[in-house]
Amino acid sequence: MDRAIIHVDMDAFYASIEQRDNPQLRGKPVIVGGVGKRSVVCTASYEARKYGVHSAMPIESARRLCPHGVFLPVDIDRYKKESAKILNILRRYSNIIEPLSIDEAFLDVTGGNPIYIAENIKSDIRNELKLTASVGISINKFLAKLASDVKKPDGLTVIKKEDIVDFLKPLPVSKLWGVGPKMERELNKLGIYYIEDVQKYDVDILIEKFGKRGKELFEFSYGRDNRPLEIHITNQSIGEEETFISDTNDMEFLCNKLREYSVNLSNRLVRKGFLIRTVTVKVKYSDFTVETRSITLNIPTYDHNVIYETSKQLLTTKFNIIKDIRLIGLSLSNLIYPQDPRQLSLNI
Numbered sequence: 001m002d003r004a005i006i007h008v009d010m011d012a013f014y015a016s017i018e019q020r021d022n023p024q025l026r027g028k029p030v031i032v033g034g035v036g037k038r039s040v041v042c043t044a045s046y047e048a049r050k051y052g053v054h055s056a057m058p059i060e061s062a063r064r065l066c067p068h069g070v071f072l073p074v075d076i077d078r079y080k081k082e083s084a085k086i087l088n089i090l091r092r093y094s095n096i097i098e099p100l101s102i103d104e105a106f107l108d109v110t111g112g113n114p115i116y117i118a119e120n121i122k123s124d125i126r127n128e129l130k131l132t133a134s135v136g137i138s139i140n141k142f143l144a145k146l147a148s149d150v151k152k153p154d155g156l157t158v159i160k161k162e163d164i165v166d167f168l169k170p171l172p173v174s175k176l177w178g179v180g181p182k183m184e185r186e187l188n189k190l191g192i193y194y195i196e197d198v199q200k201y202d203v204d205i206l207i208e209k210f211g212k213r214g215k216e217l218f219e220f221s222y223g224r225d226n227r228p229l230e231i232h233i234t235n236q237s238i239g240e241e242e243t244f245i246s247d248t249n250d251m252e253f254l255c256n257k258l259r260e261y262s263v264n265l266s267n268r269l270v271r272k273g274f275l276i277r278t279v280t281v282k283v284k285y286s287d288f289t290v291e292t293r294s295i296t297l298n299i300p301t302y303d304h305n306v307i308y309e310t311s312k313q314l315l316t317t318k319f320n321i322i323k324d325i326r327l328i329g330l331s332l333s334n335l336i337y338p339q340d341p342r343q344l345s346l347n348i
């Protein structure tokens with residue numbers, strides 16, 4: 001069965017919040033960004049975009065293009081509160097949500113009616129938050145994100161399976177996921193300017209030139225993208241700890257404890273279908289002072305060896321153990337639920 005993925009992207013997020021909260025700013029070019037001379041624009045309202053102002057542009061350039069614009073500093077705490085409200089709205093429609101940034105998220109609504117859900121999300125955001133979102137719908141993350149960008153602001157765009165290849169053909173190659181200015185120049189050198197050029201290119205040459213990335217580009221050019229949504233359940237963590245009968249600084253003993261915890265916690269992850277990214281070791285000394293150290297992994301894992309090696313590395317390199325230890329603990333957080341938990345059992 002094809003998946004149904006929705007990408008929600010707020011329209012001119014920071015500027016829209018400022019305009020909503022201060023009626024005098026409505027209809028005016030509002031530019032939210034850093035205040036220093038060398039800062040950049042974070043968000044420009046649609047009124048400001050008419051003057052050529054866009055995000056990531058130096059503030060000084062924005063001032064030249066739009067001298068009568070209203071320039072405001074970034075009030076990130078306020079925007080984060082709005083972002084949390086948006087996520088709460090999205091949670092009404094799916095448990096599988098991957099926030100991509102403060103104002104964007106994917107939802108997996110496979111099995112539901114994606115257009116109906118997208119319309120409801122848009123109207124909830126409009127009614128409850130007085131903000132607008134543009135929404136894209138397709139069968140994977142890459143295409144859903146492209147779709148949300150087709151019509152802004154307040155758009156709703158569906159890329160149907162039968163239209164994928166034709167939809168992609170005329171787009172510049174920079175629209176492929178992960179192609180930045182540097183990669184774009186590399187591709188231009190090969191005579192690749194549009195996605196259609198990638199579709200026609202010899203995939204073996206792309207692989208030769210760019211390795212795994214080359215294969216990925218080719219797959220994306222046909223709209224193929226199997227990546228699952230990654231869900232971070234930030235408030236949850238699992239852990240184990242033990243207070244010893246007598247205090248110790250025996251490293252071998254302490255590492256064996258970490259190994260024991262790693263195996264137990266890994267078993268719990270596998271049973272629940274979770275992956276984790278953050279490993280934390282806690283140490284309580286004989287004088288009852290407590291220290292913790294964490295590492296966040298680049299690749300999510302449930303593997304007890306990876307968890308153990310990471311915790312051992314923390315214990316042996318990040319603590320300065322000069323007192324005896326009465327308790328050692330291990331906790332795992334940044335839990336991620338892959339779209340298909342069965343993928344896990346295949347690898348065990």
Ligand SMILES: [Mg+2]
Nearest residue numbers: 009010011103
């Ligand atoms: Mg946005």
